[in-house]
Amino acid sequence: MVGRRALFLLLLLLSYSLFLLLGAFVFSTLEQPQEERLRREVETMWSEFLAKHPCLSEVLLDDFIRKALLVKSFGVSVHRNISIHELxxxxxxxxxxxxxxxxxxxxxxxxxxxxxxxxxxxxxxxxxxxxxxxxxxxxxxxxxxxxxxxxxxxxxxxxxxxxxxxxxxxxxxxxxxxxxxxxxxxxxxxxxxxxxxxxxxxxxxxxxxxxxxxxxxxxxxxxxxxxxxxxxxxxxxxxxxxxxxxxxxxxxxxxxVLNYNRLFGLFLFGEDRRDWETGCDLACKAGGPIVQKHEEKTRRRVPHSLSPSTEKSYGSFNTAFN
Missing domain, CATH: 1.10.287.70 (Helix Hairpins)
Known part of the structure; x- marks a missing residue:
């Protein structure tokens, strides 16, 4: 059984790795051409600007733009007509x-x-x-x-x-x-x-x-x-x-709706897996939280063997409500 769970876990990790690689491939395919196009446009604009203003130093202009972009990244406007309302x-x-x-x-x-x-x-x-x-x-x-x-x-x-x-x-x-x-x-x-x-x-x-x-x-x-x-x-x-x-x-x-706890339990080993499938947490193992079942009017402690069909679990919310 442990070997089967280990296989499920390995398949899960492999699937997630493939999912990451797929995302990287799609984003690279879609975004890299746009990045290259913008880079060419900026280089053209830079050359045309320097050609129209030969008195400007390319080194000083480059330094000014870098500082302006750095200040803008801090959230400070680089426009000279900034007002107090734009802080x-x-x-x-x-x-x-x-x-x-x-x-x-x-x-x-x-x-x-x-x-x-x-x-x-x-x-x-x-x-x-x-x-x-x-x-x-x-x-x-x-x-x-x-x-x-x-x-x-x-x-x-x-x-x-x-x-x-x-x-x-x-x-x-x-x-x-x-x-x-x-x-x-x-x-x-x-x-x-x-x-x-x-x-x-x-x-x-x-x-x-x-x-x-x-x-x-x-x-x-x-x-x-x-x-x-x-x-x-x-x-x-x-x-x-x-x-x-x-x-x-x-x-x-x-x-x-998807019975997430039972599904999650497919990838866990031993006692922790059984706890996830039943919705039992540390408080349950320590003596069991006092909860009220749907078909009962009296309060009692829920045993560890409680079926998932009788206890609802909302992720970290393990109490069954009326």
Whole structure:
């Protein structure tokens, strides 16, 4: 049995490695020609500019452009007509930075420049990221009780439909409304507000942000002369936090429908595998958490041999709810 599990694990690692190689090949094929085209255009523009302005020193110009790009990477505008409203480290912009950092989105624009800012960011993130993920997990757990487990139990008592079919129906509804409310509709809004953002660009930004990838190639509210910049950034922060909760909720729903714990157990060895298949954690092995089963009105301890069909598991949420 251990040899079979080891084979499954080896196949999983091999499949993941092939998946990484496939992604690298596709991105290289799609992006390298564009990079080469832009490089040729910049070289042509550089040569034409120097030809039109022979009095300029190429070395000094190159040094100036490098410094200007470095300053811009710090989030500081290089335009001479910058105003106080375009500061990148005012309170609202700093709040936007802390929100994207603690949620691990991390656009990287701007980022701390001073030594003190970098040191504080390290300490702040060490404590803040686990705290943020814990808060989001608690919110998702409560939403699972209210929007998933209780409605399914109620519908199961009222309808003659199997629980698994109800789970698939409700999961489809969750996915549809999450995609509509937090991806497709916000993309329309960002497309209307942000200049030079097409609809696909805005939809791309929504996905990159709510998946916590946060590449930083599209950052809202960074345009000069943005209308109502304070309100806009506050709304974006709220959108990101609520959107993350919705995405995490959908992920847990999908894991529940696909019986993720049993699937995950295919790649584990020994006792840990059995614990994953049954949804039993360290607290369960220590004496068992007191939970309430769906078909019982009294509370009792759940034994280790409890069947997965009678105990629902939401990833790290191992309690079975009414």
């Amino acid at each position: 990148k480290w005012d309170f609202i912009s700093s709040l936007f930075f802390t929100g994207t950092t603690l949620t691990t989105i991390g656009y990287g624009h701007p980022f701390p420049i001073s030594l003190g800012g970098k040191a504080f960011c390290l300490v702040y993130a060490i404590f803040g990221i686990p705290l943020t993920l814990s808060v989001l997990s608690i919110i998702v757990r409560n939403l699972l009780i209210l929007l998933w487990d209780k409605p399914i139990n109620k519908l199961q008592r009222q309808c003659s439909i199997s629980r698994k079919k109800l789970e698939w129906i409700l999961a489809s509804i969750f996915i549809f409304f999450t995609a509509l409310i937090f991806f497709f509709i916000p993309a329309i809004v960002f497309n209307a507000i942000e200049e030079n953002w097409g609809y696909v660009d805005a939809l791309y930004f929504c996905f990159i942000s709510l998946s916590t990838i946060g590449l930083g190639d599209y950052v809202p509210g960074e345009r000069n002369e943005q209308r109502l910049p304070v309100l806009y950034k506050l709304l974006v922060i709220c959108y990101l936090l609520i959107g993350l909760v919705a995405v995490f909720l959908v992920v847990e729903v999908i894991k529940n």
